[in-house]
Amino acid sequence: MQQARRSASGSHHDLSVQDRSDALRNDVERLFAADLPVALYLDIDGTLLDVALTPSTVRIPPILPHLLDALSQRLSGAVAIITGRPLKEADELLHPARFVAAGVHGAQMRISSDGAIESLAPSLDQALQDDIRKIVIDLPGIVFEDKGNGIALHYRLAPEQHTALMMMLEKLVMKYPEQFTIFGGRKVVEVLPVGFSKGRALRTLASMPPFANRTPVMIGDDIADIAAFNAAEELGGFGLKVAGEHFSHEEASFHGPADVLEWLQKLSRVKD
Numbered sequence: 001m002q003q004a005r006r007s008a009s010g011s012h013h014d015l016s017v018q019d020r021s022d023a024l025r026n027d028v029e030r031l032f033a034a035d036l037p038v039a040l041y042l043d044i045d046g047t048l049l050d051v052a053l054t055p056s057t058v059r060i061p062p063i064l065p066h067l068l069d070a071l072s073q074r075l076s077g078a079v080a081i082i083t084g085r086p087l088k089e090a091d092e093l094l095h096p097a098r099f100v101a102a103g104v105h106g107a108q109m110r111i112s113s114d115g116a117i118e119s120l121a122p123s124l125d126q127a128l129q130d131d132i133r134k135i136v137i138d139l140p141g142i143v144f145e146d147k148g149n150g151i152a153l154h155y156r157l158a159p160e161q162h163t164a165l166m167m168m169l170e171k172l173v174m175k176y177p178e179q180f181t182i183f184g185g186r187k188v189v190e191v192l193p194v195g196f197s198k199g200r201a202l203r204t205l206a207s208m209p210p211f212a213n214r215t216p217v218m219i220g221d222d223i224a225d226i227a228a229f230n231a232a233e234e235l236g237g238f239g240l241k242v243a244g245e246h247f248s249h250e251e252a253s254f255h256g257p258a259d260v261l262e263w264l265q266k267l268s269r270v271k272d
Contacts, residue, residue, distance in 0.1 A: 018250045024238050025253040025263075028217050032267045039078040039214035039237075040071060041202055041228060044090060046221035047242050050257050051186055053156055055085070055145065058093070061261060065097035070268040072099065077113070077210040082106075082198050082218070082228055084183075084190060086147045087117045100211075105183065105192055105224060106201030107149035111208060121149045121193040128176050132191060135168045149193065156187035165189060185222050186245045199227030206235055219260060222246055 012020045031038050045051055045058065052058045072079040080100040083090050087103035087110060098113045107121035123129075132151055136144045141158025142165060145151065153169075155161050169182055169189065183190040202218060205211050216237035218228045221244045229239025242260055243252035254260045 021241065021251055021253045024240060028238055028240065029267070031215055031217075037078075037214040038075060039080070039206065039211040039216050040075060041080050041082050041205070041216060041218040041232065042068075043198075043218075043220035043222065043225055043228075043242075044081060044083045044085060044093065046186055046244050046257065047219055047225075047260055048257055049093070051244070055089070055152075055154070060093055063265070064261070065094050067261065067265055067268055068094065068099065069097045071264060072097075072113075074268055075210075075214075078214050080205050080211065082201050082205075082220075082225075084152070084185065084188075084222075084224060086149075100205060102198070102201035102205065104147045104149045104196075105190065105198055106196045106204070107147075107192060109201065109204070111205070119149060121196055123149065124151065124191065124193065125176065125179060128172065128179060128191075131172055131175070132169075135165065135172075138168075139165055149196075151191045153189045153191070154187060155189070159187065162189075183224050185224055190224070197227040198224055199231040202228045202231040203235070206231075219254070 012023045015023060042048060048064060049058045049060065068079060081090055082102045084105055085103055087101050087108050090101060090103055091098060100111060100113055102109045108117055108119055110117050133144060136142045136153065139161045142161055143154040143157065145154060153165060155165060178194055180191050181194050183192060202216065206216050216232040216235050217240065218232040219240045219242065220228060221242035223246055232239050240253040241247040241251060242254045243249045243256060249255060
C-alpha cells in the first residue's frame with residue numbers, strides 16, 4: 001500500500017508546478033473520500049492562522065478548535081500539531097482543544113492529547129543566550145522571544161536588519177561550534193539546539209499510535225516545514241504547501257490559511 005502511494009505521487013513529476021500542487025491536494029482528498037487511514041500534521045502560523053506583526057497578536061478563527069477536534073475524531077485521533085511555537089503557547093491558541101504535538105521544531109513534544117509536555121532538548125548555553133541578547137540590543141526593532149528550548153528573533157518590524165542579523169549569528173556559530181542551528185522563517189530567525197527539526201518530529205510521531213500505518217499528510221507554509229514535507233513523502237505521504245512569503249501560489253496547494261481552513265472544514269464534514 002505504501003509503495004502504491006509513492007508511485008501515485010511520483011507520477012506527478014511530469015506535470016507543471018501548479019498542476020502538481022493541485023494534484024497532490026486532490027490525491028489527499030481522494031484518501032479522505034475513500035475513508036483510508038490518514039494522519040494529519042499541521043503547522044500553525046501561516047498555515048492555520050494568518051501571520052501577524054508579532055506572535056502575540058494573531059487572530060484565532062472561532063471555528064478553529066472545533067474544526068480540529070472534528071478532524072481528530074474523524075481520523076481516530078491522528079491529528080498532530082507541529083509548530084515552531086512552544087507548546088504552552090500552541091495550547092493557548094487552540095484552547096479548549098488539545099492534540100498530540102511537537103513544539104519548538106520538535107524540541108518539545110506531547111505524545112498524547114492529555115499528556116504532559118516533554119522537553120527533549122536542553123536550554124541553550126547561557127553565554128550563547130547573552131551573546132544573542134547583545135545582538136538584539138545592537139539591532140533596534142528585533143524582537144527577542146525565549147522559547148525555553150530555543151530563541152526566536154523576529155525582524156518583521158525591522159526587515160532591513162535581516163542581513164546584519166544573519167551575519168552576527170553566523171559569527172556565533174564559529175564561537176559555539178556544534179551547539180546550535182539557525183532556521184530561517186517568515187521574518188524570523190530561530191536558534192535551536194543541534195539535531196532537532198520538524199522532519200524529525202514527524203518521523204517520531206508517525207511511528208506511534210494512532211499515527212502508525214497511516215498515510216502522513218503535512219501542511220505548512222515555511223522553510224522549516226520542508227523537512228517535515230520530506231519526511232512525510234519518504235513515509236509514503238504528502239507535503240502540501242501554503243502560499244505566502246516562502247512558497248509561490250504556483251507551487252503551493254493552498255492560497256493561504258483561509259483556504260486551508262475551508263478545505264479542512266470540507267474534509268471534517270463540519271458545518272458553520
